[in-house]
Amino acid sequence: MDHAAELDPAAYPALAAACRTENQLNRLNIDIEHVATPLELSALAGQARHLPERSARWLRSLRRLDRSVFVRPEAYRRTRLAERILRYADPATPAEGKQLLVGFCGDVPRLMVQTAFILQALPAAHWDLILLRMRDGATTYFDGMDGVAPDFPGIVQFVRREAGAGRYRRVVTLGSSSGGYPAILAGILMGASRVVALGGRLPRQLPAPALADLKPSATDLVFVHGGDYPADEKGAAGLARQFGGVPWPVEGVDHHAILYELLKRRELPAFMRAVLADDSPEPARAWLDRLRPWR
Amino acid sequence: MTLAAEPEAGGKVRDLLAAAILAGRHGRPLGARLAERVRDPAGDLRIEELGFDSLAWMEFCIAIELASGVEIHPADISRMRRLSDIATWITRQN
Numbered sequence: 001m002d003h004a005a006e007l008d009p010a011a012y013p014a015l016a017a018a019c020r021t022e023n024q025l026n027r028l029n030i031d032i033e034h035v036a037t038p039l040e041l042s043a044l045a046g047q048a049r050h051l052p053e054r055s056a057r058w059l060r061s062l063r064r065l066d067r068s069v070f071v072r073p074e075a076y077r078r079t080r081l082a083e084r085i086l087r088y089a090d091p092a093t094p095a096e097g098k099q100l101l102v103g104f105c106g107d108v109p110r111l112m113v114q115t116a117f118i119l120q121a122l123p124a125a126h127w128d129l130i131l132l133r134m135r136d137g138a139t140t141y142f143d144g145m146d147g148v149a150p151d152f153p154g155i156v157q158f159v160r161r162e163a164g165a166g167r168y169r170r171v172v173t174l175g176s177s178s179g180g181y182p183a184i185l186a187g188i189l190m191g192a193s194r195v196v197a198l199g200g201r202l203p204r205q206l207p208a209p210a211l212a213d214l215k216p217s218a219t220d221l222v223f224v225h226g227g228d229y230p231a232d233e234k235g236a237a238g239l240a241r242q243f244g245g246v247p248w249p250v251e252g253v254d255h256h257a258i259l260y261e262l263l264k265r266r267e268l269p270a271f272m273r274a275v276l277a278d279d280s281p282e283p284a285r286a287w288l289d290r291l292r293p294w295r
Numbered sequence: 296m297t298l299a300a301e302p303e304a305g306g307k308v309r310d311l312l313a314a315a316i317l318a319g320r321h322g323r324p325l326g327a328r329l330a331e332r333v334r335d336p337a338g339d340l341r342i343e344e345l346g347f348d349s350l351a352w353m354e355f356c357i358a359i360e361l362a363s364g365v366e367i368h369p370a371d372i373s374r375m376r377r378l379s380d381i382a383t384w385i386t387r388q389n
Contacts, residue, residue, distance in 0.1 A: 022368055023360040026353045107321035108350065137322035178323075257348065 007036060007078075009043035016055045029058050033114040034133070035086060038073030041116045045070050065263055066117050073116075074124040081162045082148045084133045088115075090124035100168040101276065102130045102159060102186060104141065106177030109133035112198060112259040113268075121269040126278065130163050132179075141182045142207040152182065152211060156189045165190060172276050175200060177256070180223075184243060185211055187219050194220040195245075196275050199256050201235025202242060221245025222275060226253035226261075248275070308382045309334050311362055318358035319351040333378065340378040359385065 012032075019025040036044075041062060048056045063070050076088040089095075101122065103111050111118050111131070119129065132155070134141060144150040148158050165171050171192045175183025180200020185207075187195035195216070200223060206212040223239045225232035227249035236247035250271075253261045262268045272278075313333050316325065325333065332340045347355065352369040359367050365388045367381070375381055 021360060021366050023353075023357045023366060027357050030350065030353060107323045109321070139323050 007032060007040060009040055009047065012044055012055075013047055013050045016052050022054065025052075025054055025058075029055070033062075033116075034109045035078065035131075036114075036116050037076045037078050037088060038069045038116045038120045039075065040078070042070050042073040062114065062116075065114075066120055066268075069116050069120050074120050074122070076119045076124050076129070081130065082145065082158070084135055084145060085148065085159065085162075086131045086133075087163065088119055088129040088131065090128075093125050095128060095164060095167040096169070098126055098128055098168055099170040099172065099276075099278070100128050100130065100163060100165055102163070102165075102171065102173045102183070102190070102192075103132065104173070104175035104179035104183040104186065105131065105133045106175070106179040107134070107139060108177065110176075111174070111179075112176045112257055113263050117263055117268065118259075118272075121272040122276075128163075128168070130159055132159070139178065140203070140205075141179075142211070152185065152207065153189060156186050159186075160190055172196065174198070174276070176259070178203065180239070184216075184221060184239065185214055187221075188214045188216045191217075192219050194222065194277055196222045196224060197236070197239060198224045198258055199226070199232045199235065200239055201232070202238045216243060216245075220277070223247045224258060224275060225249055226255055226258055227251040228254035229256065232256055232258075306336070308385055309336055311359060311385065312378060312382060314362060315355045315358040316345060319345070319347050319355035321351075321354070336379075336382070342372065342376060342378065342381075365389065 015028055016025060019028060041059070045059045045063070048059060075090040075092065077091055079087045081087050103118070105111060115131065122129065132141070135146065141155060142152045144152065145155055149155045159165070171190055172194045173183040173187035173190065173192045174196040175181065176198040177200065180197030181203055183197055184195050184200070221239075221243055223236035223245060225236040225247060227233075233247070233249065239245065240247050250258050250262070255261070259268060262271045313330070316333060324330070329340070329344065349369065352372060356367050356369060356372070359365055363385070365385050367385065371384065372381060375384070
């Protein structure tokens with residue numbers, strides 16, 4: 001059951017109290033972490049005195065990772081475009097003038113860290129996020145998504161149409177882990193300004209040539225990887241050979257969970273601004289030429 | 296699922312572990328060699344060979360509890376070294 005699909009913070013205390021075991025509570029909390037906004041987490045924390053101690057402990061652990069979520073939460077509201085496609089936007093700010101980030105989760109239904117932390121790193125006045133998650137047990141977007149489209153181009157068309165991508169001044173696609181490769185193809189199909197793959201690699205099984213042979217025209221491609229993690233460095237190099245683009249090592253990271261490391265370092269907002277090239281006034285190629293390893 | 300006494304329990308526990316590992320990997324299958332070692336009761340897979348982070352271990356424990364009713368937590372696993380340790384622990388809970 002997707003507890004978080006219709007998350008109502010007011011309902012959490014009862015849901016948490018009904019969990020008889022730690023694993024049941026972990027299931028509830030993990031599902032919430034996959035989808036909750038900063039405002040929703042902040043609202044949960046506001047009910048701490050009504051929560052079981054285990055829940056309060058969970059919220060404290062989140063607060064240690066990013067206190068700003070609970071102090072000045074970005075004003076995103078969550079709506080559902082489809083079963084596994086969520087939209088995050090501040091309804092007080094129109095799409096025109098904002099940038100659209102289309103995020104492809106990998107096997108884990110989050111972009112490496114809790115969704116609220118991704119959102120908190122993106123000013124809600126300047127960004128909307130469309131978040132795609134594979135259904136439980138699926139390992140690819142290329143077989144389509146139930147209720148959306150039977151194939152990958154159909155998914156992209158759905159997102160473009162339902163998100164109103166044409167209204168935004170700029171579109172960026174981003175994918176984590178096995179979501180990196182679909183993000184690249186989606187970015188090419190959507191004519192995105194930039195594509196970012198975090199810890200991505202070419203899949204073992206490529207999709208049909210009509211997709212696998214796609215090449216970008218005006219899209220920048222950035223392949224982020226742990227600077228001291230050879231497996232992901234190799235993955236980034238493989239993507240660069242296939243598509244062009246630039247591997248971007250994050251120094252001092254020797255594992256796959258790059259964004260988690262940046263979150264702990266309190267560098268996630270600055271990193272997201274840089275890697276998404278927020279408001280860069282320069283021509284894309286000139287900016288790429290100046291990319292340096294992130295320290 | 297009810298876990299019977301040894302030796303029948305061995306196969307069922309290994310099935311349970313295999314399913315829980317798949318849950319920890321969010322449905323992404325193991326490579327053939329590693330999958331074979333998971334299934335083999337004589338296998339001596341070290342826990343770190345699974346490459347699980349904290350989220351994956353929570354998903355693993357949730358899957359174990361859902362399938363068998365046996366409650367195991369990441370903190371329990373942190374004191375173990377091999378997959379056979381987890382198998383033994385689960386069997387003893389029953």
